Amino acid sequence: MRKVCYSLILSVCILATIALYCAVRNYHDELSSVEIGELEYIRFKGGREVTRQIILPGYETHDLILATLHKQCDKWNVSYVTYVPNHMFRNDTININFGEFGSIVVNYDVGHSKWNQVVCKVDVTRSPYSSLTDRLNMKEVD
Numbered sequence: 001m002r003k004v005c006y007s008l009i010l011s012v013c014i015l016a017t018i019a020l021y022c023a024v025r026n027y028h029d030e031l032s033s034v035e036i037g038e039l040e041y042i043r044f045k046g047g048r049e050v051t052r053q054i055i056l057p058g059y060e061t062h063d064l065i066l067a068t069l070h071k072q073c074d075k076w077n078v079s080y081v082t083y084v085p086n087h088m089f090r091n092d093t094i095n096i097n098f099g100e101f102g103s104i105v106v107n108y109d110v111g112h113s114k115w116n117q118v119v120c121k122v123d124v125t126r127s128p129y130s131s132l133t134d135r136l137n138m139k140e141v142d
Contacts (some may be wrong), residue, residue: 030116034108036066039089039096043136047084055089064132065089065096072129073104073120080117087136098133 039062043051055062083105087098095107102124107117122129 030108030110034094036069036094037091039065039091039094042085042088042090044085044088061132061135064128064135067128068098068104068122068132069096069106072122072126076106076118076120078117079105079119081119083119087133098129098136102129104129 037057039055041051041053041055041061042049055065083097083099083103085097086100089096089098093109097105099105102122104120104122105117106119107115110116124130124133
């Protein structure tokens with residue numbers, strides 16, 4: 001009886017680990033497949049909008065956003081928490097919020113009016129995140 005119980009517990013743990021791994025990997029793959037074209041940039045300070053402009057593909061800021069999402073964030077977690085906007089980039093298929101303390105919150109369209117929200121925590125001293133936030137904070141957005 002004990003062997004059966006231990007085997008059952010071990011099987012459940014293995015399945016849970018596999019499911020968790022697949023879920024994290026799936027969100028990274030899903031996010032990688034989202035087309036990120038032209039983005040509207042909105043800068044918030046103290047909950048108020050202070051800057052708004054368009055970021056076009058091919059410009060350095062756009063390239064830094066993509067590099068941060070795809071190279072610096074390798075582990076995305078599902079989140080249902082509401083986050084205060086800071087540096088927000090958005091279009092019809094994606095909404096990216098670069099938080100103040102290294103959190104990146106991404107809401108993206110998965111089809112049929114369904115959106116996923118995932119979060120990644122990054123080292124704020126490492127590039128490309130640090131290069132991007134330096135540009136944004138110095139208002140050198142192109």
